[in-house]
Amino acid sequence: MTLQPNVLLSRRGFLAGACCAAAAPILTPVTFAAMPGDNRFVTIVLRGAMDGLDLVQPYGDPAFAALRPKLGLTPQTGLLDLDGFFGLNPAASALMPLWQAGELSFVHAVSTPYRDQRSHFDGQDMLETGGSDKAERTGWLNRALSAIPRSDARKAIDINTSMELILSGPSDVDSWSTQSNFALAEDEIAFLDRLYEGDDAFARAMQEAKKTDMSADALYGDAKRGAGIAEMARLAGGMLREDYRIASFSINGWDTHVGQKAQFKKAAGDLSTAITTLKASLGDEAWGKTVVLAITEFGRTARENGTNGTDHGTGGLAVLAGGAISGGKVLGQWPGLGDDHLLDRRDLMPTGDVREIAAAMLYRQFGIDPDNLTGKVFPGLAFDRSSIYLKG
Amino acid sequence: MNPSIPTLAAIRFGYGLRPGEELPADADALLAQIEEGVAERPRFPREGLTGRIETATRVLSVRAAEAKAAKAGNPNADLRKETQRQAQRIYRQDAMGRIAQAIHSPLGFYERLATFWVDHFSTSVLKSLPMRMIVPLYEAQSIRPNIGGSFSGLLQAAILHPAMLIYLDQNQSVGPDSVAGRKNSRGLNENLGRELLELHTLGAGSGYTQDDVRAAALILTGLSVDNRALEVVYRPRLAEAGPVSLLGRSYEDDEGDGQDHILMLEDLAANPKTALHVSRKLARHFIADDPPEEVVSSMVDAWTKSQGNLTEVYRAMLTHPRAWSDPGQKIKQPFEFLVSGFRAFDLPEKNFAELLRDMEGEDEGPVEKAMEMAGVRAKENAKRKAGRANALTFGALQRMGQPVWQPPSPAGFADEAGVWLSPSQLSERITWSRMVARILGQKMEPSEFLAAALGDAARPETQRIVSQAPNKVHGITMVLASPEFNRR
Structure with a gap:
């Protein structure tokens, strides 16, 4: 077994950021890379498998209402209509002004090549490595750095060890952290509850901890969590406004097996906060040259499950935002939700490769050669200048 | 389903598993650690025993001279502050040395005994400024070399030390x-x-x-x-x-x-009441709040027969079958929790040492230069790093209620399991687990980490839940926050 810290720490040094003894430390890493040019690119990894059918609901699909009796909405019940077929979950209503301004698009029914196993860890690995040899374990965004023309002069700083896989690799990248700790995401709390189920003393302590104001504040508070997300996005925006051109961070909380409505609302709120805060902190000029791409390891089952949630699926949704896109579109080839159109009669059929969206954005923002994109960055990906994602 | 004897030996009688470190096979293997540990020079005081006495007396004489001058109407606040700063810094170095000692020593049982005895004969660095420098010396000088011999020898060494007499x-x-x-x-x-x-x-x-x-x-x-x-x-x-x-x-x-x-x-x-009191306290610490009476009585017998030879008393405990039954009745104390967490990550010693450097803000490496180039203030970066390093170590122990060499009273830290399983304690442990998972566990496989941290002590349900976690960091977090990682 290889345990990373030996390698990781000796290479990077044990560097970190935090605030003070009294306050809880901080933890969420944002990774950056600086390079010449004005264009910016931000990736947000939505960990836990975002339910794309909940964020952008195909209310116009005749099968949708039956698949989602509890979770599905219509414009009459609060869904924010996008194009007469799809509508945005009202939990993300803060994003509507961007949609209206042409600064927001969605790509439906996309996935990585990862199939069948539906494991978060492997799915996220695939999402972050971009399908490269698993033994190598470098992130596609890192490999993209070395393929960006004229990027030799980029500055290199390494601030802490908590580099996420997507930006890990031979190219120098900096990692920076916000000042505040994050409250646990809803799905993470649900997992802790399960972890303590078989041990009464721990289960009791956990239940009490969630109820107790003091503990709840630090670990389980929604307000705290929202503030943490905003701070992270503000940090990213501030760095991108200066010398940095690429940033990446994660938003957790999407593993909504049980009681999805409430959980999803929080996670979608976090995503909206992250994007709107990025825009605000970048300022008009920099935002105008920015693309934000939010991606997840896979989608969720088309059908609701028996506990008002959804289980691990396949086809998912990518979110594109930024002043550099000509948005206001739901892209992708819609496969339909009829039984015969679902993958294994359960999941949204993937009709596009999420890596192709990333490749298109890298091409457009940084001029990375398509041969490099399909050879080095996303080995085996089919991509060229005629990609549909370059048209939008 | 009980863990195997070697796993239990490492968890119940040591500081947990560390990848690459051989598990103690049985009671004899644990007992063999004592002789080795006694002969070893610990990582504190940093300057060694005589070096520490020199350092401390130097600081104290400066302080005494300043106090004398102040009395005569010539105080020197800067000088006084400087001595405080020095003493505090020495304490911090040694406290980090104490944590490092527990993490990196392969002699887990010996280290646990050292912690038990330094707690039994409690002294505190908070008593006075000189104590910041003296308490580490006390543990190295009086406690650690005497753990395997007669109780009488240990008692005399502990009582007849400046740290105890001052405290x-x-x-x-x-x-x-x-x-x-x-x-x-x-x-x-x-x-x-x-x-x-x-x-x-x-x-x-x-x-x-x-x-x-x-x-x-x-x-x-x-x-x-x-x-x-x-x-x-x-x-x-x-x-x-x-x-x-x-x-x-x-x-x-x-x-x-x-x-x-x-x-x-x-x-x-030599008083029989002492034999009973100390034997029971040992059994209560290692085995259960309400330890099996037959274990205690066989320890007392060994004590009597050997005239208080502590190694014989430990042997009586460790060779009793009931010392190995019903695992998980005790909750790891915060120091044990933190140490066993770092051990599970197999953190190299020099990386742990860098945490201290971060706290001291001495690191003026290429990173700081690059930071300045990037327009971010090096000072702010150093502050952040210091905060992070502190939060991982001292800050965490403080928040969990067990700062190094700062027992709340002469009775030492609480030992009852219930004290260390309160809601706020659990919150703090989850918080620390998340933090350390984010920093050290970013690229680890949670299931591999679980195996490394707990071996065959991992419950099947924990294995399943950890493998299904919504992200790897949370998987690692749950390993550290799991009941079996917190129990022993």
Whole structure:
């Protein structure tokens, strides 16, 4: 077994950021890379498998209402209509002004090549490595750095060890952290509850901890969590406004097996906060040259499950935002939700490769050669200048 | 389903599993650690024993000189502050050394014993400024070398150290009927006499009286500390004129030779109540809040037969089958939790040492230069790093309620399982687990980490839940926050 810290720490040094003894430390890493040019690119990894059918609901699909009796909405019940077929979950209503301004698009029914196993860890690995040899374990965004023309002069700083896989690799990248700790995401709390189920003393302590104001504040508070997300996005925006051109961070909380409505609302709120805060902190000029791409390891089952949630699926949704896109579109080839159109009669059929969206954005923002994109960055990906994602 | 003996040996009697470290096979393997540990030089005090005495006396003489000047109307606040800063820094270095010792030593049982005994004979760095420098010396000098020998030897080494005499005010105590006591109004301080009977030897509720406490305190008079040399001295002028009678024995007037306290310590060590009190406390610490009586009684038997040889007492505990039954009744104390967490990550020693450098803000490497180039202030970066390093180590222990060498009272830290499984404690442990998982576990496979951290002590349900976590960091977090990682 290889345990990373030996390698990781000796290479990077044990560097970190935090605030003070009294306050809880901080933890969420944002990774950056600086390079010449004005264009910016931000990736947000939505960990836990975002339910794309909940964020952008195909209310116009005749099968949708039956698949989602509890979770599905219509414009009459609060869904924010996008194009007469799809509508945005009202939990993300803060994003509507961007949609209206042409600064927001969605790509439906996309996935990585990862199939069948539906494991978060492997799915996220695939999402972050971009399908490269698993033994190598470098992130596609890192490999993209070395393929960006004229990027030799980029500055290199390494601030802490908590580099996420997507930006890990031979190219120098900096990692920076916000000042505040994050409250646990809803799905993470649900997992802790399960972890303590078989041990009464721990289960009791956990239940009490969630109820107790003091503990709840630090670990389980929604307000705290929202503030943490905003701070992270503000940090990213501030760095991108200066010398940095690429940033990446994660938003957790999407593993909504049980009681999805409430959980999803929080996670979608976090995503909206992250994007709107990025825009605000970048300022008009920099935002105008920015693309934000939010991606997840896979989608969720088309059908609701028996506990008002959804289980691990396949086809998912990518979110594109930024002043550099000509948005206001739901892209992708819609496969339909009829039984015969679902993958294994359960999941949204993937009709596009999420890596192709990333490749298109890298091409457009940084001029990375398509041969490099399909050879080095996303080995085996089919991509060229005629990609549909370059048209939008 | 119980873990195997080697796994339990590492978890219940050591600081947990560490990848690449051989598990102790059985009781003999654990006992063999003692001799090795006793011979080893610990990672604190940083300058070694004589080096520390030199450092500390230097700091204290500067302080004394400043105090004298201040009295004469020439205070030097900067100098005074500087001595405080130095003492605090020395403490921090040593406390990090203590954490590192527990993480990196392969002698887990010996290290756990050192922690047990330094807690049994509690002293605190918070008592006074010199204690920041003296308490680490005390553990290295008095406790660690004497863990495997006779209880009497350990007791004498612990009591007759400046740290103990300062902590329990013995250096203030004057026999009312002594040369000094007859001259001025200073009098007896019973603190050490009381704790000696109540905590260190016979045990609370074992039948001694207030008269006995006073008698013990009187017998201890004359013992004091030379603050310049940091040595225990015997000052006949302070010693109570005898004889003093304690528990049926008369300790003679010793204004001349000053040996009566040694006799008393030997007698207390040999008292059967001490054997029972200390044996039960050991069993309660290692096995269960309510330890099996047959384990305790076989320890007491071994104590009696060997005249208080501690290795024989440990052997009696470890070779008793009940010492290996019903795992998980105790909750790891915060120090154990943190140490076993770092061990599971297999953190290299030099990386742990860098945390201390971060806290001291000394690191002026290429990163700082790059930071300045990037327009981010190096100072701010150093502050952040220091905060992070602190949050991972000192800050965490503080928040969980067990800062190094700072017991809340002479009775030491609480040992009952329930104390360490409160809602706020669990929250703190989850918080620390998340933080360390984010920093060290970013690229680890949670299932591999679980196997490394717990071996065959991992429950099947934990294996399943960890493998399904919504992200890897949370998977690692749950390993550290799991009941079986927190129990022993």
